[in-house]
Amino acid sequence: MEYIVAREEEKHGEAADIIVIPQIVTLYLHNMPKLRSFCQGKYILEWPSLKEFIVEDCKAVEVILGNASRTLEGSVSMQRPLLLVEKVEFPNMELMKILRMDNMEKIWLDDPASNAFSKLKTLEVQYCDKLSSIFSSYTMLTRFQNLEKIVVTNCESLEVVFHIQEFNFSEAHSTSTFLLRELVLMWLPKMKHVWSGFCQGGLSFRSLRYMQVIECGSLKNLFLSLVAKSMTGLEELVVQSCGVEQIIIEEDGVGMSTSNLFFPGLTNLTLLELPELRSFYENSHTSTWPHLKELRVRHCGKMRSFSSACEIQSCQGTTMNGYQPAIFSPEKVIPHLEELTLVREDIEMLQHYFFGNLKDLALGWYHDENVAFPSNFLLHGFPNLELLSVICSSFEEVFPEDASGHRESTPCEGPTNVEKPLKALGNLKQLELLNLWNLKQFVNRASIPDFIREIKAVRSKGLRWFSSYGDLLSSDKFDAPYLANPKKLRYDGRCGNG
Template identity: 35%
Template sequence: MLKELTIKKCDLLLNIFPNFLLGVFQRLEKLIVADCASLEEVFQIQVQGLDIEETYVVSSQLREVNLVRLPKLKHVWTKCREGNISFENLKIVFILECWSLKSLFPFSIAKDLQQLERLGIGKCGLEEIVSKNVEVSDEQEIWLAFNQLFFLVLGNLPYLTCFYPGMHRTTWPKLKKLRIYNCRRIKIFGHEESQIGQSLFLIEKVIPQLEEVSFSHDDIAMISDAQFEADLFYNIKFLRISCDFNVPTIFPISFLRRFYNLEGLEVVSCNFKELASFKSDACEDKDMIITIPKIKKLKLNAVNNIRHIWKQGSPLDHICASLECLELWQCGNLNNLGLELSFSENLTTLDVLKCNKMLELITSSKARSLVCL
């Protein structure tokens, strides 16, 4: 029996699984489809008003789905009634560059995704993740449980406005890594019970279990204004901060105090001129730095206004004292690193990409201290 199917660059193909073939391929475990210019459907469950459920019972063994660069894809699954079609064994779903796709899962599929572990969606035209259940009223609240999901990425989804277009609750008991960026039409985090349905996650419920998280400028402002338990962010080891290019802002250095076990920091698409500086010479500002954890990895990506990373007396002297990995990508105005000898001794990885105004990487005197690089 066929276990894995890969289809690439078949530009005349309109669908992968016509309704009469679904049962034949129910043993399939992995599906990869890429660069098919005309593809509109993957699983064609309904054709011209004829429901496959009337004649077929399909329990798919499919575990992984990867769909990449399918510009005309409208449906992964055509809408189907509950009962005869099941994809309950799905563990991995990744969708990339499918701009005609407006919704990913029909409700009848989503409700059975108890084994789903990883979900990634990027650069798509999605307006919702799960489509409306037409069999319930607008006043009826539905539950969606993703009990095994530990990795969720939603990126560059400019039209995404909701997870589900109706009253709903979601549970994510094993979620560990949450990366969400450039999804400006949907509210990611809320912190009041009244915001259920308005935001994708409640901070009090999801943050304590996370090890990796992404925050926007608005998320940071909301969290900074609210009162949370001191240990709410205790388990987070990797933090990603992104901001709108049009919002001039100062790097929220004091915000990092909440992350006691932080190991990695990534700053993306921000207008910071300096990565860290004191607002004044006040002793309390400098004392505050001691409460910020020392990170092992720092990445700057598209931080275009920054010209240098370190200067004398910078708070980074403390924050990066144990730095092992430094990545600098697409920082268009960065002209030198200014690496301090005090924390270059532990550096094992230095990655510089598309920093076109870089004049000096490392001086000869400082290069001698990079014994681990």
Template identity: 35%
Template sequence: MEKIFETKESNADKVCVFPKLEEIHITKMKRLRDIWHTKVNFDSFSSLISVNIEKCNKLDKIFPSNMEGWFESLDNLKVSKCQSVETIFEIKDSQEIDASGGISTNLQVILLEKLPKLKELWNTNPNGILNFRKLRIIEVYGCGELKNLFPASVAKDVSNLERMSILYCQEMVEIITCQDASEAIDDPLEFPELTYVRLYGLPNIKYFYKGRYPIKCPKLKELSVNECLKLKTFYKEISKTSEEEESFVFSAQKVLSKLEYMEIDFMEAQNLLPKYPMHYLKELSLISVEGVDFLNQFPYRMPNLEKLKLSFSIGFEPRANLAQQERLVIALELKELILLNATIKDLGFPILRRLELLSLEQCHGLSNLNPPSLSFTYLTCLKLKNCRGLRNLMASSTAKSMVQLKIMKVIDCHKVEEIVSNEGSEEGMMMMKIEFSKLISIELVGLRSMTSFCSYKECEFEFPSLEILIIRECLKMEKFSVREPIAPKIKDVFGVEGDEKTKWHWEGNLNATIHKIFSDKHKSFKW
């Protein structure tokens, strides 16, 4: 089907098409070239609120110039995975310009995703023809040929804009463009309602706009800038040449003090964080981290930080004489800590004492969660993935402290031999009982060296709340523990991939069930 709506040319302008239709969702119409007929009555589609177009690979535009009925009603627009779309809004070159601003549209949300041929949102400047004053959210993802987002005339007019997200648009050079001299922006550009900005994977972006001043966004709370190497994000109120000043996006002094969430590159963070207090900041994510010694200033600059995510540069090796880069010593009351590709060798630092979530991925320097005296009294979620040096998770004394733990996931840590170890424990050879009173879910996957949850024969485990146990690809695991664990709510174990009948197992108790999974797996390997 190449067209959806079609009328005879002789009476097309008299036909009113779907005047009460509120929603259109079109998907996978691979031959569709036109959604709307070339000519219809102005009242056609005049109640339309939502349009969602996806995987229609012959479409080259979404709203042709003859389609005017949506102006005052359309609230939400989403266009995704359409391989040929070049323009979203087509405007007649000959259309009369209204000095008062043109027709007011009701459009509040624009979502554009994976449109590889998209070159522009408007084929010509809509200034004086259409205005988008009610626009609140614009999100663009994977539009490789898009060079800019707004004409300057539109940017000056979107005073209600709250969220702006632009991800993986390789040809994007600037967010706002001046198409001619009449659009030049001489005064600071202001977005009074903007609270969220995310710029990610824009390798060619150089400017937010080519103006002399940083943009003003007094309500900005969340800022994420990553993989935008040519963009200078913050102007630091230091004497600069006018040429350099044009490329900065924000004033560090005015923006940083109000942020609640920030994600930026490590090199820029090194210059900013020690200089500017950020008392409202709750979440911080640093990309391409190459050391942690400067983070010791955090308690003074961001005393209310709750969540810290550090993504270390792959292949980075700390200098041997900098012990701070191998062991984090930050005195923060964090609730969540996420480390990726970290080079630290142990987690023995005060930062952990009030943690509720700890997530470690590709932290190959860790052999365990040292030291044995480490306490996780508040921890509710523990996740470890692909930590090649990890041999066991924790000492028995540390395990006893996890009275709030609800979720435990250990995935693809190939050297892990057991989860709980008695090494370094003060109890020595004494009989001990460890109760994970609130633990609901355990997931152990791809632990090729693990023989059991704990091999210490004098240790008894109790899991009164455990409901989900997943043990997969743990080829050496013959039993859960030496002593039969107490887990009254567990009635089956997820052992292998497959249909519902084969993937769940139960042989009366945990040790017997795990031994059966072990035996069945090894029988299948025989040749």
């Protein structure tokens, strides 16, 4: 089927038909490999009630939407849109999904009418391998000021999401504020820019709350500084497995002080597997983020997470031991944190800090052989820790029997003496041992406190203490009430071999 609505004969010079489809609320076009357009010949479609539009796996379609007057006048290319519209375009549409459109090169041929998509809240674009951009002009973007959620994934050729051509904001004397709250970009291998082509001022994304960018290998930076400056409401930022070198860069001709506070409302920051990341902003930005509660930084090989107060004051703008200055001041960030990931370098930096509010800690990535588990670090300064995850390390023992639990007094607030290993972690309820390939002994059995409710061991191949449920259940420490409910024990059979 090439057309859903066909006409028997079309006369030369005949005016276009106006086709009003008044009652349809949902339009779903799925698996129609020969479909070229909704209607044959000259026509203009009006969809006054349409709320949801989903098109999937229609391989012959190259363009989704086009302006009827321009297309019928022949002022555009020979690409025929799936839907031709004019005047009021989808006045009630709230959801648009474009999925698995292998030959689609553009979503829209022209800038939509000024009153188009006034109620559109969600746009999803997935598996469209020939698509190079989502919004290709400033004018087009302003039609979507009420859009709240954008999801773009698995588009092999996509290079930019918001490509804004030159626009003179000073003459316009206005700022366009967008209601976008959530932006998700995943598996876009050729994407070079999220925002590109902006002039000074004129655009605000202050409503953005959540942004996730994953597996975008060609992406070198995330934000232009003026765009980032407008994001006063950003709460959660996740960046993983990308080629990002800087999170924020300056536009040409725009100078901003390194004291600028970006994302003042940030509560959750995750930076994972970013081997090229060398700085957050212009090599010298140290962030305070008073509301930050969750911090996950891992495998960002060219950037340190934490620095001391003296480094911030004396080493700003310089390199130190081959690293750029770190982006966090422990004194500013640590007191508020509830969830944290620490790698070996971070633990060495933070030996004497007190983590009074921390509830969830993931530590690890000790890859050297014969490396010792950092018992003394854990047994001090974590009075409210509930979940401890030990991950991806070569430890042979976790909390060895000779862990003393004592330390010298420090300038940081906290206890100075602890009894046995784990006794200091009086609120600990869950313990996870993940990818500990050399682990032979978890802990001295007599040191396991009753308050631990759940133990999870996954891919810790050398572990013999978890070799069978019977062995574990035979321990005097686990009679009742701990293992009365076996659901509280999680054990991966790949952990032990005997």
